[in-house]
Amino acid sequence: MNPANIISLVAMLILGLLLVVFIVWLMVAIIFNTRAGMKYRQGLADQLGRLRLGKMLTALGIEADSYLSSERAVDIREQMDRCNACANTVECDTRLAEGPVDAGSIDYCNNEASLQKIAERLKN
Incomplete structure (x- = not known):
């Protein structure tokens, strides 16, 4: 060789x-x-479950898993921060206690625009 x-x-x-x-x-x-x-993502899910945002998603008919897998983590954090900073907690709690919520009637929510887009996108 x-x-x-x-x-x-x-x-x-x-x-x-x-x-x-x-x-x-x-x-x-x-x-x-x-x-x-x-x-x-599991940490986000745990935090989401402790916030009104998680209850709002449920009231809008949005599954938390779908939300967590379809949204960017940065956007989820921003929405959580807006939920934490909300001053409309009394109205939010009252509306959430009534049951399902229509996405068009959440003008009191700091995440109104985001949640409406998410609800529309996930329904289609």
């Missing part, structure tokens, strides 16, 4: 090994990120 063939064979083996290492590393990274994302 001549030296050029040996060098080519060694180079191919090294590149093949690097490719295998890269593929394994990529799969591990994907699994890690998927688990981290699921854990983050």
